[in-house]
Amino acid sequence: MVKDQEFLKSKASYCLDLAKKIGATDASVTVGHSISETVNFRNKSLEASDRSDGLALSIETYLGKRRSSISSSNLLDENIKTLIEKCFETTKITPEDEFNSLPDKNLLAKQISSLNLYDETRFENDKKITYLKDLEEAASSNKQIINTESSFTENKSNFILANSDGFCDGYKTSSFTTSCVTVAKDENSMERDYEFSSKRHLSDIKQASDLGNKAAELTIRKLSPNKIGSEKISIIFDKRISKGMLSVFASAISASAIARGTSFLKDKIDHQVFANSINVIDKPDIIKGMGSQNFDSEGVNSNTLQLIENGILKNYLVDTYNGKKINLQSNGRSGGTTNLYFENGHISYEDLLKKNSKSLYITETIGHGSNLVTGDYSVGATGFLVEDGEFKYPVNEITIAGNFKDMFKNITLANDLEIEYSVNSPTMMIEGMTVAGK
Amino acid sequence: MSNFFNKSDLTRQDADKLVSETLNNCDDGELYLEESKSESILLDDNKIKSSNYSSDLGFGFRAISNEVVAYSYSNEISKVSLKNSSENLKSTLKSIKGTYNHEIPKSNKKFYKDINPIEQKTLDSKLEVLNKVNEFLRKKDGSVKQVTASFAGEQKSIEIIRSGGESLTDVRPLIRFNVSVMLEKNGRKETGVYGIGGRQSYDDYLKNDNWKNVCEEAFRIASVNLESKPAPAGEMKVVLGPGWPAILIHEAIGHGLEGDFNRKKTSAFHNLMGEKVASEGVTIVDDGTIDNRRGSLTIDDEGTPTERTVLIENGILKNFMQDRHNARLMNTRSTGSGRRENYRHIVLPRMRNTMMLSGNQTQDEMIKSVDKGIFAVSFGGGQVDITSGKFVFNCTEAYEINNGKIGSPIKGATLIGDGPSILKEVSMVGNDMMLDPGIGTCGKAGQGVPVGVAQPSILIDKMTVGGTKL
Numbered sequence: 092m093v094k095d096q097e098f099l100k101s102k103a104s105y106c107l108d109l110a111k112k113i114g115a116t117d118a119s120v121t122v123g124h125s126i127s128e129t130v131n132f133r134n135k136s137l138e139a140s141d142r143s144d145g146l147a148l149s150i151e152t153y154l155g156k157r158r159s160s161i162s163s164s165n166l167l168d169e170n171i172k173t174l175i176e177k178c179f180e181t182t183k184i185t186p187e188d189e190f191n192s193l194p195d196k197n198l199l200a201k202q203i204s205s206l207n208l209y210d211e212t213r214f215e216n217d218k219k220i221t222y223l224k225d226l227e228e229a230a231s232s233n234k235q236i237i238n239t240e241s242s243f244t245e246n247k248s249n250f251i252l253a254n255s256d257g258f259c260d261g262y263k264t265s266s267f268t269t270s271c272v273t274v275a276k277d278e279n280s281m282e283r284d285y286e287f288s289s290k291r292h293l294s295d296i297k298q299a300s301d302l303g304n305k306a307a308e309l310t311i312r313k314l315s316p317n318k319i320g321s322e323k324i325s326i327i328f329d330k331r332i333s334k335g336m337l338s339v340f341a342s343a344i345s346a347s348a349i350a351r352g353t354s355f356l357k358d359k360i361d362h363q364v365f366a367n368s369i370n371v372i373d374k375p376d377i378i379k380g381m382g383s384q385n386f387d388s389e390g391v392n393s394n395t396l397q398l399i400e401n402g403i404l405k406n407y408l409v410d411t412y413n414g415k416k417i418n419l420q421s422n423g424r425s426g427g428t429t430n431l432y433f434e435n436g437h438i439s440y441e442d443l444l445k446k447n448s449k450s451l452y453i454t455e456t457i458g459h460g461s462n463l464v465t466g467d468y469s470v471g472a473t474g475f476l477v478e479d480g481e482f483k484y485p486v487n488e489i490t491i492a493g494n495f496k497d498m499f500k501n502i503t504l505a506n507d508l509e510i511e512y513s514v515n516s517p518t519m520m521i522e523g524m525t526v527a528g529k
Numbered sequence: 530m531s532n533f534f535n536k537s538d539l540t541r542q543d544a545d546k547l548v549s550e551t552l553n554n555c556d557d558g559e560l561y562l563e564e565s566k567s568e569s570i571l572l573d574d575n576k577i578k579s580s581n582y583s584s585d586l587g588f589g590f591r592a593i594s595n596e597v598v599a600y601s602y603s604n605e606i607s608k609v610s611l612k613n614s615s616e617n618l619k620s621t622l623k624s625i626k627g628t629y630n631h632e633i634p635k636s637n638k639k640f641y642k643d644i645n646p647i648e649q650k651t652l653d654s655k656l657e658v659l660n661k662v663n664e665f666l667r668k669k670d671g672s673v674k675q676v677t678a679s680f681a682g683e684q685k686s687i688e689i690i691r692s693g694g695e696s697l698t699d700v701r702p703l704i705r706f707n708v709s710v711m712l713e714k715n716g717r718k719e720t721g722v723y724g725i726g727g728r729q730s731y732d733d734y735l736k737n738d739n740w741k742n743v744c745e746e747a748f749r750i751a752s753v754n755l756e757s758k759p760a761p762a763g764e765m766k767v768v769l770g771p772g773w774p775a776i777l778i779h780e781a782i783g784h785g786l787e788g789d790f791n792r793k794k795t796s797a798f799h800n801l802m803g804e805k806v807a808s809e810g811v812t813i814v815d816d817g818t819i820d821n822r823r824g825s826l827t828i829d830d831e832g833t834p835t836e837r838t839v840l841i842e843n844g845i846l847k848n849f850m851q852d853r854h855n856a857r858l859m860n861t862r863s864t865g866s867g868r869r870e871n872y873r874h875i876v877l878p879r880m881r882n883t884m885m886l887s888g889n890q891t892q893d894e895m896i897k898s899v900d901k902g903i904f905a906v907s908f909g910g911g912q913v914d915i916t917s918g919k920f921v922f923n924c925t926e927a928y929e930i931n932n933g934k935i936g937s938p939i940k941g942a943t944l945i946g947d948g949p950s951i952l953k954e955v956s957m958v959g960n961d962m963m964l965d966p967g968i969g970t971c972g973k974a975g976q977g978v979p980v981g982v983a984q985p986s987i988l989i990d991k992m993t994v995g996g997t998k999l
Contacts, residue, residue: 133793139598140621142614143873145587146604159580164587164604167536174584181580184652188576216621238795274795274916281797283916316917321763321999351574351675353711353720416574457912458921460943460995464711464718469760469943469995471912471921488919490943490995492762525997527762527945 093263094124094146099251100259102148102166107255109175110152115182117153117193119254119389122146122166129244130216132223135231138240140216152179156187190415193389198421199258200386200393207378209247209263210292219243222269222299229303230273235314236307237281238274243267245293258390266381267293271306277314282485284310284455289512291379309454312475316485318528319476325450325522326491327443327477330507332453333433333519337371339461339468339495341428341514344398344406346413348463355466355496356404364404365499368436371399373408375429382430382513386423393423398431402500432515436504440518443505445480451526452477453491466495486528493524531564531686533588537606544611545694551592551615552692556627557853558592558618560690561830562606563872567683568647572659574675580652589872592618593854594625600875629692630857636834640818640825641728643700645684649730655680658740666710666744672755673748674718675711680704682731685871689832697832702728703823703979705968706735708747714755721751722925726967728821734967750907750926753938760927760942760996766902767944767989768895768930772963773908775984778813779883779971780911780920781948782806786840786848787973788855788866788878790915797918797949798846806846807952810888813841815850817865817881823967824882824981828865831876835865840883841952852878870976880971882981888958892986895957897933903994904928904935905944918948921995943995951989959986 099122110118124146131139149162152175161178163170223241230239244267251261270287286306288297328336340356348354356364365371375384375393387393389411396406407417410425444450453474460470469492476483498521505518534541544560552558564586571578587604590611599621601614662678682704689697705726712719723746725734769777782798790796798806807813817826817835826835831853839847851859852867855878868879896904904927911922921943929936946954962985971980 133596137597137621139600139875140617141599141875142601142617144603144605144610145873159582161581162583164585169536170584174582177582181582181652184656185580186577186656188578238793240793281795281916283795283914323999352713353675353718455914457914457919458923458943458945459910459912460921460923460941462941464720465940467940469923469941469997471919471943471945471995473914473917473919487917488945488947488993490762490921490945490993492760492942492995492997494997525762525999527993527995529764529993 093126093247093249096249096251096261099124099249099261103251103253103259105168106150106171106175107253109172110150110179111255113176113179114154115152115179116155117255118151119193120150121250121252122148123248123250125246125248127244127246128216129242130219130223131242132227133240134238135224135227137220150175150178152182153191154182156189156191157182157185158188158191159185190412192411193254193256194391194411194421196256198391200260200390203260203262203385206376206380206383206385208291208383210265212293214245214267214293225299226271226303229300230271230307233307233311235275235277235311236273237276239271241269241271243269252390254390262385265291267296269296269302271303273306273310275310275314279315282310282313284313289381291381313473313485316487318488319486319526320529321527323523324526325447325520326524327450327452328519329452329454330516330518332456333516334514336519337431337433337514337516340371341408341431343463344404344408345427346407346409346417346419349407350413350416353464355463359404362404363402365399365402366502367402369399369402369502369504370397370434372397372434373428373431377430377510380430382428384429388426391421391423391425393429396422430510430513432508432510433504433517435506435508435517438503438505440505440507441480443503443518443520444477446520448479450477451486452482468493468495468498489526489528491524491526498524533562533564533606533688539606539608539611543608544690547611547615548690549692549694551618552629554626555592555594555622555629556857557630559831561589561872562688563587563685565683565685565871566645566647569679569681570655570659571679572663573677575663577656577659585871587872590614590618591875592622594622594627596858597622597625598854598875602873631693633691633832634834638834639827641702641821641827644702644730646682646702646704646730647684650732658735662708662740662744665741666748669748672712672714673710674713677709679707680731697828699828704731704734706731706740706743708743710747710751712751712755717755719751719754721747721749721754723747723750724966724968727823728825753926757938757940759998760939761994761998762996764991764993766899767992767994768899768902768904769987769989770906771959771961771984771986773965773982774905775883775885775965775982776908776911776922776969778885778984779880779982780913780922781946781951782813783880783883784913784915785918785948786850788849788851788859791849792855792859796915801846801949804846805844806949807841807844808955809844810958811841811844811952811955812886813884814839814886815880815883819882822882822981823969823979824880826881829867830869831863831867833863833865833867835881838864850878850880852876868978870978874976877973877976879973879978880980882983884983885985887960887962887985889960890957892959892961895959895986895988896930896935898988899930900932902930903939904930913948919945920948921945939996945993945995954990955987956990957988961985
């Protein structure tokens with residue numbers, strides 16, 4: 092059983108009392124407990140089971156404008172005492188930083204509404220095994236599939252965040268995650284692809300056989316790929332990849348990157364950064380949302396933010412420390428975005444495929460080729476050549492490159508958004524990028 | 530050395546007994562105990578931005594029967610907690626029988642000293658170095674707009690208790706010092722990053738004001754990039770500089786030669802043992818035994834002493850890297866490559882220091898032989914798709930080559946290639962093998978472990994460069 096609120100609160104208040112007693116002017120503490128159970132399958136038989144049970148504690152102590160932090164997994168009172176003393180010793184010799192402080196009291200979350208983020212259902216390992224058997228049975232039904240690996244993870248977590256200004260709250264969350272990786276082979280090549288489903292509630296998880304079939308289908312269609320020539324071409328990003336553009340955007344508008352001056356979107360508030368049909372929303376209060384939260388990692392209330400309105404940048408993601416640096420109030424985004432998404436575009440998926448006589452549909456990218464300082468983008472990619480709306484053949488061993496500043500302004504979105512994860516996007520087309528191949 | 534039993538109701542005898550009882554009918558397994566102490570101190574934007582100390586303690590209990598691995602971990606070392614884990618393992622393996630393999634090789638060799646680097650340098654003197662770095666770089670040139678510098682240090686103590694009560698221990702120090710600088714000139718911004726580290730004390734790396742050299746190198750890379758032009762797109766010849774660019778080998782070849790992917794036949798290399806996979810003259814080893822290197826280990830995380838494993842000898846594929854589990858299932862021996870990030874994770878076969886050995890050509894000869902291509906000197910990260918064999922890595926410092934001469938610097942670009950065929954495209958191997966500066970972390974299945982790489986300059990006849998200029 093995951094530890095209850097009372098236990099975590101008692102540890103948190105022990106820490107705060109102790110910090111105050113030894114001279115800290117302020118302190119904040121997070122105590123969490125998490126239990127996970129995973130079952131792994133391979134080629135229709137059990138491969139591994141894994142149980143984890145972990146407590147975690149992190150404390151920040153302040154002496155005026157001086158601050159330092161410690162973290163530990165050992166919650167014995169004696170160990171906590173040693174660590175807090177060590178933390179405060181370090182605080183004393185850490186230089187002052189005028190921007191260090193707890194969040195403004197009047198921004199702290201006051202009322203916590205239930206977002207239904209916890210499902211207490213226990214999905215016993217035997218049931219996970221049955222689920223994975225069905226999944227792999229479906230995944231391996233085509234004889235081109237030569238290997239299947241799948242897993243099911245159940246997680247239950249609880250946490251308390253408390254600070255010396257009297258904030259003390261937390262809540263339980265759960266997640267159920269299942270995934271399947273399949274390998275297919277023909278006389279020319281061996282390819283791998285995957286499908287997964289991750290939800291707060293067990294009953295929302297995809298059907299085992301649907302998931303297995305989907306993974307197999309995605310893998311088989313990649314067999315016998317070609318390399319194409321180097322050219323400028325319009326690129327269509329599958330939803331799996333298009334949401335990555337949002338993650339890059341989110342990193343580039345974090346108050347930390349803005350304050351440090353290391354973002355290609357610095358000084359762009361109220362400027363056009365996306366095509367004018369684009370709207371980007373970050374919504375923390377979606378019921379059962381994978382990214383939902385009642386407050387951010389400092390306890391600050393978080394409301395829905397419109398980040399991009401008709402292509403214009405409206406908000407940064409602001410935490411207390413970096414907010415003070417750039418003269419902005421925290422908007423409850425310490426720890427980043429919550430449920431982030433592009434609003435739907437005005438064109439169907441089918442019409443997007445047909446928009447150009449020839450385009451490249453990308454299903455996977457590899458490499459870490461996003462430069463947030465310059466906006467330069469260059470990654471390895473696999474996908475399909477699309478002609479007149481039809482998938483012609485798979486393509487691999489190519490790269491795609493451009494610069495986000497141009498790419499963002501050339502985005503066209505389909506109207507097939509589904510809000511499933513913490514970052515979500517419809518299928519996306521970007522014109523004018525370079526493909527390097529043969 | 531940590532004593533894992535002095536603050537717990539669990540005695541060593543209890544642990545021995547429970548381990549033996551749980552693993553009795555299994556093929557392999559162990560109790561892994563770990564205590565780590567780590568710190569990170571970060572200077573950013575003219576200030577000491579954070580100073581964090583962390584201590585972690587826990588155990589991971591593993592039981593293996595045939596192909597099935599059961600694992601349970603907790604950060605509470607107690608009788609109840611270990612008993613729960615044992616029950617958990619037994620319930621997974623309830624209907625399975627095996628014979629425990631007691632054999633484990635021994636060695637007295639140690640590749641680093643039993644020190645705690647965190648305690649060996651005062652916080653004050655660490656802060657002083659970081660402030661000096663900031664001042665030095667900002668004074669150096671008006672174009673310096675941002676400086677980030679950091680220390681990371683760790684001491685990890687482990688104990689492995691096997692069925693029958695055999696115990697193996699190791700204490701592993703590790704440090705890293707990093708500098709990143711951003712320059713701005715005529716409206717353009719570029720960053721340069723450089724770092725050093727390994728398994729010695731901070732001062733072993735920082736003596737003779739060596740921090741200045743780290744600053745100069747970060748500054749140099751950023752300055753070069755300020756002048757960079759768009760990179761070319763398409764297939765061309767690529768000369769790689771010595772040292773860190775060996776992450777090409779790590780991605781292109783290394784991951785594909787890890788035992789698990791080959792046992793499962795999901796690696797593009799699984800049916801190539803004994804075959805020619807590289808040009809003549811190409812020899813690649815994975816070595817855990819180099820003194821004080823970031824990727825070195827006295828014993829791996831299963832207790833096996835590490836070794837120098839020859840992967841490719843003169844072009845021929847000779848060995849995979851193995852942990853005990855995959856070795857047993859493939860009827861071979863562990864190469865001391867069983868590693869885990871920490872007690873929360875299962876053991877996987879992983880790389881240590883992966884190196885291509887020197888040949889006898891010079892970098893000059895390589896550059897002169899290229900009509901049109903690129904010369905890549907420094908890299909960010911890389912990634913590989915094990916199954917298709919396609920891999921990428923990102924240049925952070927590269928130049929055009931035109932008619933045998935090095936030309937202008939080019940913008941960061943991704944290079945993509947095919948693992949099983951790329952080493953056949955190597956047409957010259959340099960005489961200048963160099964180790965990387967000690968900064969690599971390899972990710973696999975969500976676990977990061979410290980690794981090293983090394984190589985001489987090499988010439989690759991054909992690779993796709995992912996620039997924007999057609």
